[in-house]
Amino acid sequence: MKYGKIPNPNTIYPIPGYDKEIYVKPTVTNKNIIVGDFTYIADSEFESYVTHHYDFNDDRLIIGKFCQIASGVEFVMNGANHQMNAVSTFPFYTLEGWEQNPPLAEDLPLKGDTVIGNDVWIGQNSTILPGVHIGDGAIIGANSVVGSSVDPYTIVAGNPARLIRKRFSDKLIKILEELRWWDLSVEEINGLIPTLTSSNLKKVEEDLDKRVTAKIS
Numbered sequence: 001m002k003y004g005k006i007p008n009p010n011t012i013y014p015i016p017g018y019d020k021e022i023y024v025k026p027t028v029t030n031k032n033i034i035v036g037d038f039t040y041i042a043d044s045e046f047e048s049y050v051t052h053h054y055d056f057n058d059d060r061l062i063i064g065k066f067c068q069i070a071s072g073v074e075f076v077m078n079g080a081n082h083q084m085n086a087v088s089t090f091p092f093y094t095l096e097g098w099e100q101n102p103p104l105a106e107d108l109p110l111k112g113d114t115v116i117g118n119d120v121w122i123g124q125n126s127t128i129l130p131g132v133h134i135g136d137g138a139i140i141g142a143n144s145v146v147g148s149s150v151d152p153y154t155i156v157a158g159n160p161a162r163l164i165r166k167r168f169s170d171k172l173i174k175i176l177e178e179l180r181w182w183d184l185s186v187e188e189i190n191g192l193i194p195t196l197t198s199s200n201l202k203k204v205e206e207d208l209d210k211r212v213t214a215k216i217s
Helices: 170-179 186-196 202-215
Strands: 034-036 061-063 074-076 113-118 156-159 162-166
Touching: 170 202, 186 202
Parallel strands: 034 061, 061 113
Antiparallel strands: 156 162
8 A cells, every 4th residue: 555554535635745635525514515535626625616605505516436626626506696587687685785585496597416426537727517417537628617517438628618529438438337446445446556547448448348247247
């Protein structure tokens, strides 16, 4: 084990002596932010990057395991949305002295929970808009604005973010979705690292296909 330690998802600082990268899960205090094991952000804290997240909307930010979140990434939640089906979008009800009752929920463009899969890499200064679902293994290019859902194992970039390409063959994507390596034990993942980090994708596909087939049978 590196540094003589077993990986621990409840460690805040996974790089000894360095405080600008943290595992997110042990730092979260908001009950509506759910983060999986070993997901990290390249910063010393996380929750300030989740904006417009108000209790009255009850929307959740759900992030899977082993995600890599670069610095400057913002998760914009549903509280940022204004009423759009009326003449004015001005939120009088939120400001002192204005006589407006809060709009009905159906009059607000609420998008639901924001859900990020497992092993997702979100590039620096990207913005994830409310209600977006990002699939396992996706890559979000730096400075992207993601306003619609992203398929597993695809690369998107731009403002608005658009599909660049699939990362792998359909067969390998199917194998990875069945394998769900992030749910394995630390010991099993350590044993799989040579395969998970190999650029010989043909051999990776063959090896993982055998593993998945053995698991099913």
